């Protein structure tokens with residue numbers, strides 16, 4: 001997907017109003033400027049930021065369209081991917097969870113500058129976020145599936161939709177997780193990378209097996 005195709009995809013999917021475009025453009029500018037201070041995205045992806053990061057994040061939104069009312073929790077948000085993109089493109093309250101100080105400060109600065117009143121940051125580890133029943137949980141490049149579920153299952157209930165971009169390893173990670181987890185899991189192809197996949201899950205729960 002080229003950068004032009006990425007913008008077209010956004011326009012088609014979300015019918016993006018001018019104010020939202022301005023926010024997306026501003027976010028991209030702040031993100032790239034912050035790269036002088038901290039490593040937020042791979043250097044090689046800098047010229048492809050719309051396809052590789054903005055659309056790659058935004059594509060999770062339609063996959064979570066059946067989510068009920070309530071919060072979208074994004075684990076290990078880093079630069080705000082996908083959390084900030086979701087907060088810009090939807091009306092849903094978004095809580096980003098991030099443990100590194102410089103990234104927490106960056107996320108709070110973006111929220112303030114873009115006036116994202118529905119977005120907030122939990123500055124700390126996912127494992128210590130107080131229990132919640134998120135409508136949607138996302139996690140991009142945060143942790144392998146079994147560890148991801150273990151750290152965040154206390155933020156979910158049976159209705160929570162999990163949207164988890166997973167590169168080429170989706171199938172292997174699903175297999176590893178199936179030893180300890182049950183639920184309705186399926187795999188969607190990524191719109192931005194034919195080799196990547198997104199795990200979508202619901203009704204995730206831990207299963208203990210006898211040795």
Ligand SMILES: C[S@@+](CC[C@H](N)C(=O)[O-])C[C@H]1O[C@@H](n2cnc3c(N)ncnc32)[C@H](O)[C@@H]1O
Pocket residue numbers: 040041075076077078079080081082097098099100103124125126127139140141142151
């Ligand atoms: C590889 S980065 C990915 C960031 C972003 N989601 C993206 O796709 O660009 C993983 C992020 O997760 C954060 N992280 C890792 N383990 C965490 C934990 N247990 N709790 C909160 N944040 C964590 C790291 O500080 C880092 O910013």
